Amino acid sequence: MSQDIKEKISLYGLTLSEISAIVKEEGLPNFAAKQITEWLYKKDIDSIDEMTNLSLKSREQLKQKYIIGLTPSMKVMESIDGTKKYLFKTGTNNFIEAAYLPETDRATLCVSTQAGCKMGCLFCMTGKQGFQANLTTNEILNQLRSISEFRNVSNLVYMGMGEPFDNIDNVLSSLEIITSEWGYAWSPKRVTVSSIGIIPAMQTFLEKSNCHLAISLHNPFDDERRQMMPIQNVYPIQKVITEIKKADLGRQQRVSFEYIMFDGINDTDRHIKEMVKLLGGLKCRVNLIRFHAIPGTPLNGTPDARIIEFRNALTAKGVFTTVRASRGQDIQAACGLLSTKEMVKK
Amino acid sequence: MNTWNDLKYVETVVIDNINLAQDAFILRFKRNFSFKAGQVVGLGVKTDIEPRLYSIASGENDEYIEILYTEKLDGKLTPMLSILRKGDKILVTNPFGTFTEYSDSPVCISTGTGIAPFISMIKSGKGTNPTFIHGIRTPEYFYFEDILREKLKDNYTQCCSGLNSPKFFNGRVTKYLTENPVNPSKKYYLCGVAEMVVEVRDILISKGIPYGNIISEIYF
Numbered sequence: 245m246s247q248d249i250k251e252k253i254s255l256y257g258l259t260l261s262e263i264s265a266i267v268k269e270e271g272l273p274n275f276a277a278k279q280i281t282e283w284l285y286k287k288d289i290d291s292i293d294e295m296t297n298l299s300l301k302s303r304e305q306l307k308q309k310y311i312i313g314l315t316p317s318m319k320v321m322e323s324i325d326g327t328k329k330y331l332f333k334t335g336t337n338n339f340i341e342a343a344y345l346p347e348t349d350r351a352t353l354c355v356s357t358q359a360g361c362k363m364g365c366l367f368c369m370t371g372k373q374g375f376q377a378n379l380t381t382n383e384i385l386n387q388l389r390s391i392s393e394f395r396n397v398s399n400l401v402y403m404g405m406g407e408p409f410d411n412i413d414n415v416l417s418s419l420e421i422i423t424s425e426w427g428y429a430w431s432p433k434r435v436t437v438s439s440i441g442i443i444p445a446m447q448t449f450l451e452k453s454n455c456h457l458a459i460s461l462h463n464p465f466d467d468e469r470r471q472m473m474p475i476q477n478v479y480p481i482q483k484v485i486t487e488i489k490k491a492d493l494g495r496q497q498r499v500s501f502e503y504i505m506f507d508g509i510n511d512t513d514r515h516i517k518e519m520v521k522l523l524g525g526l527k528c529r530v531n532l533i534r535f536h537a538i539p540g541t542p543l544n545g546t547p548d549a550r551i552i553e554f555r556n557a558l559t560a561k562g563v564f565t566t567v568r569a570s571r572g573q574d575i576q577a578a579c580g581l582l583s584t585k586e587m588v589k590k
Numbered sequence: 591m592n593t594w595n596d597l598k599y600v601e602t603v604v605i606d607n608i609n610l611a612q613d614a615f616i617l618r619f620k621r622n623f624s625f626k627a628g629q630v631v632g633l634g635v636k637t638d639i640e641p642r643l644y645s646i647a648s649g650e651n652d653e654y655i656e657i658l659y660t661e662k663l664d665g666k667l668t669p670m671l672s673i674l675r676k677g678d679k680i681l682v683t684n685p686f687g688t689f690t691e692y693s694d695s696p697v698c699i700s701t702g703t704g705i706a707p708f709i710s711m712i713k714s715g716k717g718t719n720p721t722f723i724h725g726i727r728t729p730e731y732f733y734f735e736d737i738l739r740e741k742l743k744d745n746y747t748q749c750c751s752g753l754n755s756p757k758f759f760n761g762r763v764t765k766y767l768t769e770n771p772v773n774p775s776k777k778y779y780l781c782g783v784a785e786m787v788v789e790v791r792d793i794l795i796s797k798g799i800p801y802g803n804i805i806s807e808i809y810f
Contacts (some may be wrong), residue, residue: 404595
């Protein structure tokens with residue numbers, strides 16, 4: 245990328261109000277803001293020259309300071325099950341990942357919100373990279389826009405690298421673009437944001453967004469969760485759930501809990517009992533996830549038979565529970581693995 | 591991020607803002623609450639800037655509250671904190687957090703300002719017979735060195751990565767831990783940025799410390 249291009253501002257990833265401010269600053273007619281968002285988010289253009297309902301003079305003027313700002317992936321790996329893992333370079337030599345997961349009736353894209361992560365969970369590969377940077381709104385949405393399956397994606401999950409609520413402003417801007425009429429106009433039901441449970445940012449999210457919320461639970465006991473997830477010291481899961489119960493959720497807004505199954509650690513009958521107690525009274529779903537070992541972690545995945553027993557026991561006690569299918573194991577689809585390899589090469 | 595309106599907070603008065611090193615400060619302010627060593631407070635100077643969390647660095651019985659911070663020139667809050675003077679007003683939330691239970695003979699490991707919960711613990715007389723390993727880049731960041739020497743004597747290890755000197759272990763905390771024995775029967779308490787915590791945790795686990803004996807507090 246040339247120095248000239250680097251200094252220009254990306255239009256892609258800006259909200260209508262941000263583009264309106266630019267339009268005003270550049271002395272363009274007010275209606276140009278909506279025209280620009282339409283080109284960016286509905287007509288999928290790659291250059292300002294394609295904004296043909298703007299005058300030539302306006303386009304030339306915009307080109308002096310702005311670019312569309314799309315970044316192609318630098319690598320793509322495809323699994324035998326059809327899962328694709330995209331690697332993008334962001335900022336100053338950071339690497340992030342997005343995973344495309346096609347199914348018969350839907351196609352889900354899992355996007356990252358940070359390069360690295362600050363949360364330091366025991367079982368997470370991304371955490372081993374440390375933290376490099378928050379992704380901009382442009383960098384979050386570029387993971388969707390710059391893959392070849394872009395228009396096939398039916399669902400978006402913010403479950404890739406990083407903690408979305410540690411980058412709440414840019415995450416909310418990206419959700420605004422995804423769900424606004426002037427943006428991609430997706431239903432919020434098609435988007436899920438997954439968090440470890442940073443309470444102040446979660447409250448903001450619940451106030452401002454109707455997208456689904458997923459919380460990384462992984463252990464219902466305070467002392468045990470603390471050993472795996474340092475965030476428990478500051479924002480305990482019990483308090484997170486209390487705050488969710490207090491929130492005025494939209495009729496269609498769904499809350500789910502992610503639960504990675506660790507053999508002998510969080511998969512006992514004691515855990516089932518506590519989960520039922522913790523989640524009682526909350527309309528939610530529990531999503532059980534198989535653990536695929538990562539280097540240097542003293543944890544093993546729960547055998548499949550026990551995962552099914554665990555699911556059945558929770559369901560029998562009124563907690564709707566599903567088991568997530570494992571995808572893309574042959575291409576290291578778990579977040580953080582591919583970008584860590586790239587960092588090591590760097 | 592949420593505004594201050596959603597939080598329980600008080601306005602309190604700055605007693606002192608002590609410049610410890612080029613970009614490091616102790617902010618001391620009037621105490622309006624009780625707390626446990628290891629807890630954090632949300633801190634700010636006005637309600638339109640979101641609170642940031644800081645571990646309390648003073649003792650449970652001190653008359654004032656202290657927090658330790660480094661000024662980030664591109665940060666929203668710390669440039670404003672660094673110009674506070676005696677008598678200025680600040681906003682402080684109620685203390686919270688549960689990094690507060692310490693076993694006997696705990697081994698505490700931190701880098702930089704991650705020392706805060708441990709100095710609070712030591713000043714409060716908690717955690718019998720603690721060991722403390724502190725990693726920094728240059729010696730001026732060995733905060734509270736005098737207190738630690740006096741209270742911990744040989745149980746205080748200083749790791750300095752940016753200056754070779756016979757006075758310190760020369761290298762990072764991770765190098766120290768790699769080269770020295772660890773005790774699987776002890777509990778290890780880590781505090782600092784995620785990168786350090788994750789790296790130290792991996793080393794301890796690889797040397798036989800059960801992960802359940804490692805309790806971490808991460809600055810984010």
